Amino acid sequence: MEKEAAKIHIEQLREELNYHNHKYYVENSPEISDQEFDHKMRELMNLEKQFPEFEDPDSPSMRVGSDLNKEFEQVVHKYPMLSLSNTYSEEELQDFHNRVVKAVGNDFRYVCELKYDGTAIGLTYQNGKLIRAVTRGDGTQGDDVTQNVRTIRSIPLKLTGDYPGEFEIRGEIFLPLKGFQWLNAEKEKAGEAPFANPRNAAAGSLKLQNSSLVAKRPLDTYLYYMLSEELPTMSHYENLLKAKSWGLKISPHTQVCNSIDEVFEFIRHWDTARHELPFEIDGAVIKVDNIHLQQELGFTAKSPRWAIAYKFKAEEARTRLLSVDYQVGRTGAVTPVANLEPVQLAGTTVKRASLHNADVISGLGLHCNDLVTVEKGGEIIPKITGVVKEERPEKSLPIHFIKECPECGAPLMRVEGEAAHYCPNSASCPPQIKGKLEHFISRRAMNIDGLGAETINLLYTKGLVNTLPDLYKLKASQLITLERLGDKSARNIITSIKNSLEVPWPRVLYALGIRFVGETVAKKLAASFASIDKLSGATEEELIAVDEIGNKIAGSILAFFTSEANKKMIEELKSYGLQLAGKEETSISKASNILEGKTLVISGKFSRYSRDQLKEMIETHGGKNTGSVTGKTDYLVAGENMGPSKLEKAEKQGVKILSENQFLELIGEE
Ligand SMILES: [Zn+2]
Structure with a gap:
């Protein structure tokens, strides 16, 4: 493709991708499938690779994040980032209203917003481009987390419309409940400790050192306050509507209230309606709309006088701790769970609460039979938030994390720097064996239909299956002898086990x-x-040379393959014919070293193979692909419609020019 044409095409793709990003992440109404989106993205990335001169840090392709580890820089806020004063009562809200009326009279309106349970952020846009994202920090200065924020799909990197030359917009970055549950499930699958609540998960994600990891977390945002020397209007609400028209994500739940009674209605409504929201809120924010009046009201040392946060009472209950159970997962991680005297909380009966790990237990200073406060957050299992020490029974003993595995008695281990305790006895600790089998047969793994946790349990207790290879020894006749299993389902299981030999x-x-x-x-x-x-x-x-593999993962892999039991298991799995190698391996082994040390450029259209296929051939024969012809280029593989400038350059540099057929001959594919 010629340079000018490529430039136009790149710009067009960027515009399209920005548009679809907005449709998907801001408006929640995608117009194209994920697949089409990915296809366009790949096309853009290929072009950008081929024409590095058109690289642009604002390109939607840059949102996959950078692998660079960064220490965060401290940035002084242009406008101090104060927090709001809080209240939990309608009386205090009425007092706030009276103070405002006394200062500025009766002729004003409020804007009511939801108070998101995330982490505050200040975004600065210059000439319509996102140039900086800073956390609240201490209010005067915060961390520059721009690289990480750039990966959040609902935050536009470029605006459209009549935006001012420079402005800051503040808002909240949060993790929707579904995303939070997904993230914790992922962490648990990987044997890591889950996040305590969505707020911690959002704040923790923003502070990750590796922005490509941030890009994987489904963070979202709502923006709620604009600051600028050149504000579009002097109404806070109108400014938000303006911001929305430029592509920024504004909450649809923001509401203008013309009286304090309407404000009360708003908060009463959301105190119950909040449970239907797909994210957590912990209250409402009430702001005087008129910015002239905001300026007149001014600030105290800590917070503005023109706004207040009304916080909903946390859904909390008090109950007795009865005992602590310890659950052992498939990786051997031990999770403590509290058994509670049943209590009503947020419409459900609560009997258990998560304690996460030993640090949480010692942090709470938990004793046997303590009266505890339980709160329900974004999680399915509620958590213990505190201990009522005055109500502690006499002579009650502190709870110490167990030292031995409750299932097999092996002494527990704790790796330095990790919160969880582990049972190291993976070979004969029952929940670990059953957990590994359940993981192995799961849909996203070997996808063995018909087998579930119950059947696995039966097979294990009857001594039929102890290790993963044992599954492949099973016979239908053995399965039929199990309770609840008929002839047909037994045969289905055997077929399904056989089919798993095709899993890549x-x-x-x-x-x-x-x-x-x-x-x-x-x-x-x-x-x-x-x-x-x-x-x-x-x-x-x-191992560490592989993208995204760090010391922790590498250590775990090395340990896995050092174990004699695992070595034996792998040999057995091999003998049953599982796919323990990639199919591509055969084609790679066929390749040669003919092109070793050679640099090639592919350009134009080809009749027999696609450009990507030709590039792959170059690599499998030991050569290197580059995008542009230089003095270091050895061969230019020229197709049809190749730009004349590239050809001319190649001739000038004395680069050998090959046709598609000549190239295939060279590598011996002809
Ligand atoms: Zn154990």
Whole structure:
């Protein structure tokens, strides 16, 4: 493609992708499928790679995040980022209203907004481009988290319309409940400790050092206050509507109230309606709308006098702690769970609460039979938030985290820097064995239909299945002898086990259930290591060289392959014919070193293979692909419609020019 044409095409793709991003993430009404979106994105990335001269940090392709680790820089806020004064009572809200009326009279309106339970952010736009994102910090200065914020899809990098030359817009970054549950499920699958609540998860995500990891977290935002020397209007509400027209995400629940009674109605409505929202809120914010009046009212040392936060009472209950159970997961992680005297909370009966890990127990200073406060947050299981020490029974003893596995008696281990305790006895600790089997057969792993947790439990207790390879020894006749299993379902299970032999290598790797090797990591590993033999032979350095693999994951992989039991298991799985190598491996082994040390440029249209296929051939024969012709280029593979300037440049530099057929001949594919 010629340079000018490429430039136009790149710009067009960027515009389209920005548009669809907005439709999807801001308006929640996508017009194209995810697949089409990904396709356009790949096309853009390919073009950008081919024409690096058109690189643009604001391109939608840059939203996948950077791998660079960054220390955050401190930035002084242009306008101090104060927090609001809080109230929990309607009387105090009435007092606030009376003070405002006394200062500025009766002729004004309020804007009521929801108070999101996330982390505050200040976004600065210059000439319509996002240039900075800063956390609240201490109110005077905060952390520059621009790189991470750029990965949040609902925050536009570029605006459209009549925006001022420079302005700041503040808002909240939060994790919707579904995203929070997904994130914690992912963490648990990888054997990591879950986040305590969506707020921590959002704040923690923003402070990640690696923005490509931030990009994977489904963070969202609502923006709620504009600051500028050149505000579009002197109404706070009108400014929000303006911001919305430029592409910024404004809450649809923001409401103008013409009297304090309407404000009361708003907060009473949301105190109950909040449970239907897909994200957590902890109250409402009430602001005087007119900005002249805001300025007249001014600030105290800590907060503005023209706004107040009304906080909903946390859904909390008091009850007795009866005992603490310890659950052992498939990776051996031990999770403490509190058994409580049943109590009513937010419309449900609560009998259990999560305690997460030993630090949470010691942090609470929990004793046996303590009276505790329980709160329901975004999680399914509520949590213990405090202990009523005055109500503690006499001589009650503090709760100490167990030292031995409750299931198999093995002494527990705790890796330095990790919150969770582990049972190291993976070979014979029952919940670990059953958990590994359940993970192995799950839909996203080996997808063995008909087998569920109950059947696995039966097979294990009857001594039929103890290890993963045992599944492949099963016979229908053995299954029929189990309770609840008929002839037909027994045969279905056997067929389904047989079919799992076709499951491809990356999924088999995931199914093995190596700690910290979730789906994404398994894919990355499988792409770099073509077979289980290559992976098990990899050194720590080789593992860490793979994108997204750090010390922790590498350590876990090395430990897995050092275990004699695991070595034996893998040999057995091999003998049953599981896909423990990628299918691509055969084509790679066919390749040669003919192009070793050679640099090639592919340009134009070809009749027999696509450009991507030709590029792949270059790589499998040891050569290197580049986008533009330089003095270092060895061959230019020229197709039809190639730009004359590239051809001319190649001739000038003395680069050998090959046709498609000549190239195929060279690598011996002809
Ligand atoms: Zn154990």
